[in-house]
Amino acid sequence: xxxxxxxxxxxxxxxxxxxxxxxxxxxxxxxxxxxxxxxxxxxxxxxxxxxxxxxxxxxxxxxxxxxxxxxxxxxxxxxxxxxxxxxxxxxxxxxxxxxxxxxxxxxxxxxxxxxxxxxxxxxxxxxxxxxxxxxxxxxxxxxxxxxxxxxxxxxxxxxxxxxxxxxxxxxxxxxxxxxxxxxxxxxxxxxxxxxxxxxxxxxxxxxxxxxxxxxxxxxxxxxxxxxxxxxxxxxxxxxxxxxxxxxxxxxxxxxxxxxxxxxxxxxxxxxxxxxxxxxxxxxxxxxxxxxxxxxxxxxxxxxxxxxxxxxxxxx
Amino acid sequence: xxxxxxxxxxxxxxxxxxxxxxxxxxxxxxxxxxxxxxxxxxxxxxxxxxxxxxxxxxxxxxxxxxxxxxxxxxxxxxxxxxxxxxxxxxxxxxxxxxxxxxxxxxxxxxxxxxxxxxxxxxxxxxxxxxxxxxxxxxxxxxxxxxxxxxxxxxxxxxxxxxxxxxxxxxxxxxxxxxxxxxxxxxxxxxxxxxxxxxxxxxxxxxxxxxxxxxxxxxxxxxxxxxxxxxxxxxxxxxxxxxxxxxxxxxxxxxxxxxxxxxxxxxxxxxxxxxxxx
Numbered sequence: 001x002x003x004x005x006x007x008x009x010x011x012x013x014x015x016x017x018x019x020x021x022x023x024x025x026x027x028x029x030x031x032x033x034x035x036x037x038x039x040x041x042x043x044x045x046x047x048x049x050x051x052x053x054x055x056x057x058x059x060x061x062x063x064x065x066x067x068x069x070x071x072x073x074x075x076x077x078x079x080x081x082x083x084x085x086x087x088x089x090x091x092x093x094x095x096x097x098x099x100x101x102x103x104x105x106x107x108x109x110x111x112x113x114x115x116x117x118x119x120x121x122x123x124x125x126x127x128x129x130x131x132x133x134x135x136x137x138x139x140x141x142x143x144x145x146x147x148x149x150x151x152x153x154x155x156x157x158x159x160x161x162x163x164x165x166x167x168x169x170x171x172x173x174x175x176x177x178x179x180x181x182x183x184x185x186x187x188x189x190x191x192x193x194x195x196x197x198x199x200x201x202x203x204x205x206x207x208x209x210x211x212x213x214x215x216x217x218x219x220x221x222x223x224x225x226x227x228x229x230x231x232x233x234x235x236x237x238x239x240x241x242x243x244x245x246x247x248x249x250x251x252x253x254x255x256x257x258x259x260x261x262x263x264x265x266x267x268x269x270x271x272x273x274x275x276x277x278x279x280x281x282x283x284x285x286x287x288x289x290x291x292x293x294x295x296x297x298x299x300x301x302x303x304x305x306x307x308x309x310x311x312x313x314x315x
Numbered sequence: 316x317x318x319x320x321x322x323x324x325x326x327x328x329x330x331x332x333x334x335x336x337x338x339x340x341x342x343x344x345x346x347x348x349x350x351x352x353x354x355x356x357x358x359x360x361x362x363x364x365x366x367x368x369x370x371x372x373x374x375x376x377x378x379x380x381x382x383x384x385x386x387x388x389x390x391x392x393x394x395x396x397x398x399x400x401x402x403x404x405x406x407x408x409x410x411x412x413x414x415x416x417x418x419x420x421x422x423x424x425x426x427x428x429x430x431x432x433x434x435x436x437x438x439x440x441x442x443x444x445x446x447x448x449x450x451x452x453x454x455x456x457x458x459x460x461x462x463x464x465x466x467x468x469x470x471x472x473x474x475x476x477x478x479x480x481x482x483x484x485x486x487x488x489x490x491x492x493x494x495x496x497x498x499x500x501x502x503x504x505x506x507x508x509x510x511x512x513x514x515x516x517x518x519x520x521x522x523x524x525x526x527x528x529x530x531x532x533x534x535x536x537x538x539x540x541x542x543x544x545x546x547x548x549x550x551x552x553x554x555x556x557x558x559x560x561x562x563x564x565x566x567x568x569x570x571x572x573x574x575x576x577x578x579x580x581x582x583x584x585x586x587x588x589x590x591x592x
């Protein structure tokens with residue numbers, strides 16, 4: 001961006017007559033812009049405005065598909081019901097635990113693994129391909145493979161490993177339900193962190209590293225003063241994108257625990273789903289949906305603040 | 316005593332071994348799924364799990380027995396390609412005009428598009444479900460195509476935008492000086508120059524649509540259900556079915572896994588909205 005601005009400066013001042021044709025061009029530019037960008041803007045605006053305003057409307061009326069009738073205005077009653085429901089606190093804390101734990105696991109392991117594979121060794125290409133593979137597995141497959149083939153308390157691979165070491169196999173989904181979900185989701189998202197961080201590491205200044213090493217910097221100093229600052233932006237991006245997706249984790253819960261036992265693996269997304277499509281309470285589910293939107297926006301506000309600027313400012 | 320050089324090469328060797336160990340551990344669930352798909356149901360459920368067994372192809376030949384696999388696979392194909400084609404038709408012009416005819420509003424528009432991704436799907440699940448019910452779009456491929464196009468559009472625009480940004484403006488201006496129309500300029504100059512990037516954009520959209528599992532589980536029943544929903548139907552316990560589950564899962568994941576491997580380097584850009592290259 002900066003370079004084009006610098007180049008444009010002297011050119012336009014040196015060649016005054018060109019300005020007129022530029023003006024004509026800018027009219028054309030705005031016409032082209034309107035013509036080509038507006039379809040996308042329009043559909044995205046509709047996609048946001050129509051359903052969201054419907055959600056707001058539904059959240060303020062009594063509306064249950066099982067009891068059709070007059071949908072009277074009830075004010076904030078739905079919100080009150082949703083927030084005081086026993087599932088709400090569970091849903092909130094599970095959502096935060098799930099997002100927080102998965103972020104922590106994927107970022108820490110992601111940094112370590114991408115550092116590990118960032119040096120030349122035999123079969124580097126294959127190792128990379130193996131490492132990023134889980135990202136391309138569909139969530140329902142991921143959940144069922146883990147639930148049945150790996151974590152099954154009798155015939156699962158983990159049970160066999162536990163038995164091999166003389167320990168009693170763990171019934172993961174009933175003893176540690178939320179942890180099991182965290183494990184599954186982390187496995188799926190770790191490759192995303194590795195993929196981004198690995199790419200970022202390739203642009204690390206090798207000469208600077210070498211110079212620091214010659215100056216007697218140890219591996220820890222190198223990591224904390226050169227590598228980690230270089231990774232700050234990609235880590236921020238990983239956190240932002242993962243947060244967007246992790247706030248709405250659904251399929252992994254739907255196919256393994258169904259939110260149970262009790263509310264132990266119910267996150268906000270699953271809670272709203274069960275209220276809407278299992279109990280048919282549209283009003284209540286809409287109130288929950290709005291709360292989810294507000295939460296996501298609070299998270300997004302800070303995250304976009306953090307990196308939104310650097311996204312559009314190209315180096 | 317080892318010399319410095321020897322110590323370094325020993326170090327590299329150890330790091331390599333460690334890297335392979337980590338990679339194999341992370342890949343293990345996929346490997347195990349593939350292996351199980353060649354077992355009989357009895358071997359698949361054996362305790363302890365069998366690493367060596369006499370392989371069989373019967374799960375693949377029986378894939379259609381439990382449910383019409385091809386029906387679900389076809390739905391996945393139609394929905395992924397349909398939403399990708401429509402998405403590209405919307406995204407390429409938008410990205411082109413924002414990359415080459417930048418105005419004061421361009422950055423704001425781009426960020427706003429990104430922000431539509433922040434809207435959690437559960438926030439609009441109820442109205443979309445009811446709208447689809449009223450308009451007869453529930454459990455139709457058309458309905459899913461519409462949803463997938465909308466949820467992937469911001470990512471596609473961002474990705475195409477970052478690729479277009481790398482093409483020097485002068486090249487396009489030269490084509491315009493030679494009297495090319497807007498359409499010729501895009502078709503003959505822009506598209507050939509950004510082939511790789513646009514191919515990656517297409518692949519990313521295909522991957523995301525193929526694996527999408529919130530809307531497909533909530534908006535489809537049987538008629539339009541894609542593979543994600545078929546696999547989810549295996550979650551109900553009904554005796555020995557692990558080998559069949561593995562076979563169906565392998566078939567469902569293999570094409571996307573291969574797409575992912577091919578395009579891994581380019582995908583980074585789309586997945587990070589152009590922030591990491």
